[in-house]
Amino acid sequence: MPGPSRAALGLNLNVKPAGSHPAAWRHPAVDLAEINDIDALLDIARTAERGGFDALFLADKLTFSREAAAVAPAFEPLTLLSALAVGTSRIGLIGSVSTTYSDPFVVARQTASLDRISRGRLGWNVVTSAIPAAARNFGQDDLPSHDERYRRADEFVTAVKKLWDSWEDDAIVQERGSNRYVDPEKIHPVDHAGEHFRIAGPLNSPRPPQGWPVIVQAGSSDSGRTLAARHADSVYTVVSTIDEGVAFRADLRARAAAEGRDPDSVRVFAGFRVLVAATTAEARALERELNSLVDPRHVLGQIALFSGYDLRHLSLDAPLPAVPPVESSQAYRSHLQAVHRFVQERRPRDVREFVEGLGGGLGADNLLVGDAATVADELEAWSRAGALDGVNLQPELLRQGTHALVEHLVPELRRRGLRPPDYTGTTLRRHYGLARPERRSEAAAVHG
Secondary structure: OOOOOOOEEEEEEEEOOOOOOOOOHEEEEEEEHOOOOHHHHHHHHHHHHHOOOOOEEEOEEEEEEEEOOOOOOOOOHHHHHHHHHHHOOOOOEEEEEEOOOOHHHHHHHHHHHHHHOOOOOOOEEOOOOOHHHHHHOOOOOOOOOOOHHHHHHHHHHHHHHHHHOOOOOEEEEEEOOOEEEOOOHOOOOOEOOOOOEEEEOOOOOOOOOOOOOOEEEEEHHHHHHHHHHHHHOOEEEEOOOOHHHHHHHHHHHHHHHHHOOOOHHHHEEEEEEEEEEHHHHHHHHHHHHHHHHHHHHHHHHHHHHHHEEEEEEEOOOOOOOOOOOOHHHOOOOHHHHHHHHHHHHHHHHHHHHHHHOOOOOOOOEEEEOOOHHHHHHHHHHHHHOOOEEEEEEEEOOOOHHHHHHHHHHHHHHHHOOOOOOOOOEEEEOHOOOOOOOOOOOHHHHHHH
């Protein structure tokens, strides 16, 4: 069954403390008291909702780098989204939860609950956790291998789907006269027994309003793409060119079809750091201000953390060493691939040139700087070429940047027909143009 109509360009706001620029918190326009403040975050959520954004996107990591310049998020994603859910009414809410260090029953219960609190606006970003230090926070000596993490993730999501589907949609009957609140015949065990989990079920809460909360996945490796093709409704990726985006999206759609899924049921969202202002000159001036505040050592620390390419022991004048093969990384391979692209294109001679060439970026998401027309031109080109279905926009300055996106960019996207004038529904599935999944029986729920 085809899903409801959707916008030409999906639109998420990626929320990071202070902003996506590593020196955002140092800029004088940022009120330090508002970083990680719930009232400020509610204002951001309501502003994005006023601009008709499809969803807020909250990434997460389960460790801290201990760097003096690192701005730590104060909230666990699902906890924060619970607060934002009751302070908003339309915008979708996507939070990251690790399959490597969580339990399927707990996650199924948390996400079903939050989907109900938000009245059908939840998305679960499935992550496998690629930072080695996180393992030691969960009683493990080392990070499981890349392939092992993805095998566990596949089974994890399968089990969660079974638990969401353990209640039929009409299992709650509320018959006072017959003393039946539920019909027990419509609540089923899952009896899942796999390599990593054994779960009797059923879930101790009804089926979520969306049937399944929207399943989001971020991963560009072969294992990541396989997981996405099997389970994901939306895939967050990092690609540096339109041609790369076209190839990634075509590959993912082909894999989804091979899994027996409708390729149109998988939406590809690419990440863009963005700095929009009333004029391009104003945007470029702000970019220069932010880059002047960058601590090179902090940038190197972030690169080491996310890509595994560790230059922190070298002086800034040291020759740049070879970037290790992407396949050798047990961290975020998309970040290491982005480092490869940057080095191949820019050919920095030493560590200093490498850091300065990155500016405020960490070599992952594309950076768009300019007025609304300039940024919209780029996004429209990607959309029209079939390189993506939507974008995860990361404002360089969170609060100021969100207001700028709503004031300048969103009206321009609407003028071009890339965004609707307002919401057409109340659930995240509706925003993305996705149908509500039919409940699957226990036998049919083995694969997503």
